[in-house]
Amino acid sequence: MPNGKAKDRFLKPLVADYEELLGRFQQTESVRFEEFTAIWRNMGFSSVFYGSLAGNEMREFCHLTLTMAFNYFLPPYSFQIRVGGLYLLYGLYHTQLASPKEKIRIALKDWEQIQKFYQDSVNSQHYDAVYIIRKLIAENAVLYTAMPQMLTFRVKKKPQHHKVCEEFRDRPERVKDLISTDMLQEVANIQGHHERLKASVLERSSIAVTQQDLPARLHSCVLEFLHWQDRHENHGDADHLVYAEEKAQQVESSNRAQLLASIKTKSYGCLAEASRSRRHRQVEMDTSISGTGYIKQAPKYHKSRAPSLKARTNKNLCGEGDEQKIQYWLLSAAEEDKTALKRQKRKHSFRW
């Protein structure tokens, strides 16, 4: 099987698992490693590597886990999610089952970001994050590369970009970047210079081309925006309190929803069968949610086939003569057992 397919297969569930883990971590509102490991143990995350993966698939899978996890370590995610990504990398590196261990690839272009992150952690005294970064580097867990992945010029395949999870995104600081304190300082300087020049040239300085209080107004705009952002965030929290009150009403409505769902599953239990021209795409019922260990059975193929060429030739030319021949392989089978005549065909092929 070509290697590309393995990656596509494992990608979606893996990303779903990561986002679940990081979502829970985000809710704890802390950056402590103990919180992270509690969630890790709760979800039993070490077991992502279990299950018999064929020899080389294990190594590819470990490589994929580390590559995907690394995306959460870089901007535009918020600081807390990035710390979560770091812990995730640490956990995956140590619990992986490939030997020798798959390394974490760090590209040169991302090193700046990582250094900034390290500096922020040191300044905020997050000892566990700092310790873990240092430990990963000291353990030779890092490969210093040109690019985060190996590139083989696969143009025809649609490259799968990492979709940034919106809930984990950091608050946009575009206004602050545009109007920084340095810029305000400079604008104020230029304003002052302009005023002085004007005063020295004209006697009456009543003509005003520019706004007099431009720096002050810019500053107040920025502050207003920041306040608005804060309020908008807290507004989200206030929603949670309101939500708790409405929960009582919701329980009622969820009962009704459950009733509807049960009616729906009953009606969708019988599947429409695909026509003969689409035999290869038989519809299969996906009952994986209801419990594991349940093996899918494709619906039986009811339509009778037209008799094959061999059968038709037999009928036309030989008549019933062949019935007298002894079929040796049937001697041990019961006479009524018609299934012995037919070769067992595999009922369904595996769909990922």
Next chain:
Amino acid sequence: MAAGSSSNVNENIPVFEYKDINTKPFHVGSFRTAWLEKLKPIDYSYEDKYEENEDADFAKEMGIAPETLDELKAICSVDTLRCQAEDEPLDTNVVPPDPTLQTLIQRKKKQDYKGTLRIDKISRVDHYQDELESLAVGKRPEDPVDLVPEGEIILSINVLYPAIFERFRYVRPHMTLQMLGSHSLVDLRDAICCISDLQVFGEFSNTPDMAPDFISKDHFKSAFFYFEGVFYNDMRHPECQDMSETTIDWAKTRDFPTFHKAKMEDTRFYDLKVKVGYPYLFCHQGDCEHVVIITDIRLAHKDDCLDRKLYPLLTHKHRVMTRKCAVCHVYIGRWLTTNDPFAPNDPCLFCERCFRMLHYDKKGNKLGQFLAYPYVDPGAFN
């Protein structure tokens, strides 16, 4: 302020030209110095960093007390990640019951499906796919002079097989070589094994015993690499010609940017300016062209093969089916005949013994009229 970031400093940092496909061109040697500047030598060294030194440095930098340090170490140790009790036996080959993770749910489906199969065929090709790669991992040389120095660049290069047929395009048969940055392009050239190098040309039906004296590799030694508008010619031997001359002259008459020339033996990988993930060309034997892609450039690591003598290292090679004799179907075909009245089809492949038995009598005289060419089997390098 964000405006006006100096672009000349960042030229050596590889960035994507097209996302996830290839990078913009950058100079390999400068890339290496860029990394080495940013890291402390201890970060990329091969030795295990002594834990006590590391902890002492850490405590000093952060200014924390030893007790806090011990507590921190206990919290951050790997044991906290263990998901079950220590004395419980663990079978990593089986998915645990009642999985909640999406990955495990998917894997359990596959495992259950496998349980329903009566015969479970393991594809041998898949099983041994990575065997070549793992052969040389972690090898250390006996002579310390041969040790790959720390901070050396390792490049992974894919050389695709020539003559890509229409229906075999979904899998690109290639060989992957790992090279050190200090190797020159001639080392890469010598490491590429292509069967067109072993071809023997000429018709030998009258003199079947004289065949092995001519091998194309010895006759046509010219070759060139093409990277980023520069043709690197192999000029080691006096009979090597400059094959890129034709292309450069042709390009001058058309609307192409001017191409340059250089010598293959004088260029090391450090001197190259290349794009990672972008296809380039290697041409030898006049018209045997291989696509060359540099897939990865990185610093050397403790777990790599550290023996200089083993480089260039072959990590992956697609196998090609060997063609057998049309008569006995046991031995590998060595002779190709055309216009042969004895053969069932035209052209026809024979092994040495069948060929002699069919076409020559006991004294070695040629029987009948036919043309015979020595045949080199494509799977010769398997």
